[in-house]
Amino acid sequence: xxxxxxxxxxxxxxxxxxxxxxxxxxxxxxxxxxxxxxxxxxxxxxxxxxxxxxxxxxxxxxxxxxxxxxxxxxxxxxxxxxxxxxxxxxxxxxxxxxxxxxxxxxxxxxxxxxxxxxxxxxxxxxxxxxxxxxxxxxxxxxxxxxxxxxxxxxxxxxxxxxxxxxxxxxxxxxxxxxxxxxxxxxxxxxxxxxxxxxxxxxxxxxxxxxxxxxxxxxxxxxxxxxxxxxxxxxxxxxxxxxxxxxxxxxxxxxxxxxxxxxxxxxxxxxxxxxxxxxxxxxxxxxxxxxxxxxxxxxxxxxxxxxxxxxxxxxxxxxxxxxxxxxxxxxxxxxxxxxxxxxxxxxxxxxxxxxxxxxxxxxxxxxxxxxxxxxxxxxxxxxxxxxxxxxxxxxxxxxxxxxxxxxxxxxxxxxxxxxxxxxxxxxxxxxxxxxxxxxxxxxxxxxxxxxxxxxxxxxxxxxxxxxxxxxxxxxxxxxxxxxxxxxxxxxxxxxxxxxxxxxxxxxxxxxxxxxxxxxxxxxxxxxxxxxxxxxxxxxxxxxxxxxxxxxxxxxxxxxxxxxxxxxxxxxxxxxxxxxxxxxxxxxxxxxxxxxxxxxxxxxxxxxxxxxxxxxxxxxxxxxxxxxxxxxxxxxxxxxxxxxxxxxxxxxxxxxxxxxxxxxxxxxxxxxxxxxxxxxxxxxxxxxxxxxxxxxxxxxxxxxxxxxx
Amino acid sequence: xxxxxxxxxxxxxxxxxxxxxxxxxxxxxxxxxxxxxxxxxxxxxxxxxxxxxxxxxxxxxxxxxxxxxxxxxxxxxxxxxxxxxxxxxxxxxxxxxxxxxxxxxxxxxxxxxxxxxxxxxxxxxxxxxxxxx
Numbered sequence: 099x100x101x102x103x104x105x106x107x108x109x110x111x112x113x114x115x116x117x118x119x120x121x122x123x124x125x126x127x128x129x130x131x132x133x134x135x136x137x138x139x140x141x142x143x144x145x146x147x148x149x150x151x152x153x154x155x156x157x158x159x160x161x162x163x164x165x166x167x168x169x170x171x172x173x174x175x176x177x178x179x180x181x182x183x184x185x186x187x188x189x190x191x192x193x194x195x196x197x198x199x200x201x202x203x204x205x206x207x208x209x210x211x212x213x214x215x216x217x218x219x220x221x222x223x224x225x226x227x228x229x230x231x232x233x234x235x236x237x238x239x240x241x242x243x244x245x246x247x248x249x250x251x252x253x254x255x256x257x258x259x260x261x262x263x264x265x266x267x268x269x270x271x272x273x274x275x276x277x278x279x280x281x282x283x284x285x286x287x288x289x290x291x292x293x294x295x296x297x298x299x300x301x302x303x304x305x306x307x308x309x310x311x312x313x314x315x316x317x318x319x320x321x322x323x324x325x326x327x328x329x330x331x332x333x334x335x336x337x338x339x340x341x342x343x344x345x346x347x348x349x350x351x352x353x354x355x356x357x358x359x360x361x362x363x364x365x366x367x368x369x370x371x372x373x374x375x376x377x378x379x380x381x382x383x384x385x386x387x388x389x390x391x392x393x394x395x396x397x398x399x400x401x402x403x404x405x406x407x408x409x410x411x412x413x414x415x416x417x418x419x420x421x422x423x424x425x426x427x428x429x430x431x432x433x434x435x436x437x438x439x440x441x442x443x444x445x446x447x448x449x450x451x452x453x454x455x456x457x458x459x460x461x462x463x464x465x466x467x468x469x470x471x472x473x474x475x476x477x478x479x480x481x482x483x484x485x486x487x488x489x490x491x492x493x494x495x496x497x498x499x500x501x502x503x504x505x506x507x508x509x510x511x512x513x514x515x516x517x518x519x520x521x522x523x524x525x526x527x528x529x530x531x532x533x534x535x536x537x538x539x540x541x542x543x544x545x546x547x548x549x550x551x552x553x554x555x556x557x558x559x560x561x562x563x564x565x566x567x568x569x570x571x572x573x574x575x576x577x578x579x580x581x582x583x584x585x586x587x588x589x590x591x592x593x594x595x596x597x598x599x600x601x602x603x604x605x606x607x608x609x610x611x612x613x614x615x616x617x618x619x620x621x622x623x624x625x626x627x628x629x630x631x632x633x634x635x636x637x638x639x640x641x642x643x644x645x646x647x648x649x650x651x652x653x654x655x656x657x658x659x660x661x662x663x664x665x666x667x668x669x670x671x672x673x674x675x676x677x678x679x680x681x682x683x684x685x686x687x688x689x690x691x692x693x694x695x696x697x698x699x700x701x702x703x704x705x706x707x708x709x710x711x712x713x714x715x716x717x718x719x720x721x722x723x724x725x726x727x728x729x730x731x732x733x734x735x736x737x738x739x740x741x742x743x744x745x746x747x748x749x750x751x752x753x754x755x756x757x758x759x760x761x762x763x764x765x766x767x768x769x770x771x772x773x774x775x776x777x778x779x780x781x782x783x784x785x786x787x788x789x790x791x792x793x794x795x796x797x798x799x800x801x802x803x804x805x
Numbered sequence: 806x807x808x809x810x811x812x813x814x815x816x817x818x819x820x821x822x823x824x825x826x827x828x829x830x831x832x833x834x835x836x837x838x839x840x841x842x843x844x845x846x847x848x849x850x851x852x853x854x855x856x857x858x859x860x861x862x863x864x865x866x867x868x869x870x871x872x873x874x875x876x877x878x879x880x881x882x883x884x885x886x887x888x889x890x891x892x893x894x895x896x897x898x899x900x901x902x903x904x905x906x907x908x909x910x911x912x913x914x915x916x917x918x919x920x921x922x923x924x925x926x927x928x929x930x931x932x933x934x935x936x937x938x
Contacts, residue, residue: 425820425836427820427836427838427849427850428820429820430820430838430839430847430849431819431820431838431839431840435839436816436819439814439816439840439841439842440814440816442842443812443814443842446842447812455812457811457812458811458812461810461811462811465811
């Protein structure tokens, strides 16, 4: 309402309005402030809560009786602050309605919130209309739907109210028209001329959103708060929400003007003694964004400081441009609160752990590296990266978990932020779900635990690598030791072993591998393992390759694997395969294997299986991972053979090798090209391998196949 | 530009009009009044905007307190360009109707899809058996 008067940029008009403001402030204060004489009856009329306490009701009744004469006028006046510029039009009509209400009030003590009734076709406040029509219960009506209905009425109201409401329009036309009329009203003048009542400081804090618009006196029209008992607040609140909806939500001015005092109450909720005046009272007159300097600004690096002040200046000036209307609700979050949030955020940045704020840490690492580089290239003096000076908070690592008072029995119930209640030392008796839950869930559970361990290992390693040179050399032995221990424990937990085909489904390691995340875990873990451990894993995987290939679906479709169409990885119906995740790390492992070990692995691929008609190697040719692994093994063998390094083969190795090569060649030629899958990587020395053993014709044939 | 480079904060966004996308798919538009360290938001004069095709409808909702973890993203709305949209605003009833129609169509197509897959012997994964997360 009155905020709008301040909105126009026009200085002289502004001044005029400011004056009028003050007068109106005065008026409001007198009407709704704490002038017992004139205001209580009005407020009683309008704001009598249903659960009025007996003494209050009496007092009100008294007042009502006592005040015969000023009533009609007061009734009229009462309307003024509550309407949005439509004052003079409504005053007369309302006056009479109010008188009716008054009578009602006198007869019944229990009265609903009496808002002035208005005809729907009047330029009435829709919220008012809403409140009057019925006693809407929140349960019966969705406030949103209600609001939308209000919307319809509001639209009408809107157009007609444009002149008064829209400050832009106001700016052009003599803005004081409604005011002018207001001031012409004798009744109002009468009130205005009355001496101002004594302010009630306690309620000042509630006035802030209103005041922000005024920049004026901290007067509040919330006598209802004074009258009402706290318990009646929720009731009020509920009933008010029904009518409160902002049909035109982005008008900063609240549309439900007649319910102003209540709406203010609504903003701040029940009166609480804990509210400090300082928090709510914002000194800024034009509702600007209150970007105050944080209290710890002095600790900020000058560059940051400069940026902040610049930004503040910028935002203030830009604010002036974009906001023709003053936002009466701005500054709800005080500077103190903002500072606090900033402080908390800064504290969160202080951490040794990379996990806490990865982006912040990385940003500064990169910045430092860049500057270090620049320094090297440019040969400039060492530049200090501007570091954010965060408030240093001593992180409390330990706390007294048990507080014992001498002479007391047992523990005292001490609550801290770490432990809300420690009355009893609760022991965790819950059993880990073993019997219940599917394989997958159990596997996932294990994977999670192992992943956490792996992440710790990697974290340790990263920290070591980030530390300066000398420290690294010092830490090397003990860190390595620690790391290998950790890695070993993970490996042990995996229980890597080959088992019979019957046991495959139950085997824990294989279960882990059936889950996509398990494969990811393996892929990440393999580089950390010793060659021996890694080879064992490779052996196990190859041994169970058919099983794993079969299970390699990211779907639960048991039927799917049997369908021919699904074996094609490029078929849209085929679920995504995740075994290829393992290809890269396993390839590395293969590359370091000895010839004998290689033969052992290859033997796994050539052994006949009971449950499948085909050889594992044949099945592998139809699977992307399988064929890639096979090629990788063959390629490595060829590399070893063609190199000069001593192979140290065991007895029968070479025979097995040649047999395997022949077998592969045979299967490759027999498998139809359509079923053959393209590998992740085609090693270049495979053809030369085949050349060694096979005739030209076959080679050409295979070449075509492998394309 | 932030006076805390390398970090992000909503402090600068206070008292500005924002569009907030929630995890449940709702779109809220309101003035951001207050935040905390969890990015819980207090939105004022909030409007829930429902989009269906090229149309949208607004439902005024009042004050919203949103728990930070439910926010997908949020961004400031440029008030000057706010109305500069090819979308057409319609009444609430209309947009709710449109939404209903759209949901129905989607449900039917899902049903057909599931049926088609079933015929081919495949099954759509249930959410609890998915191991991707």
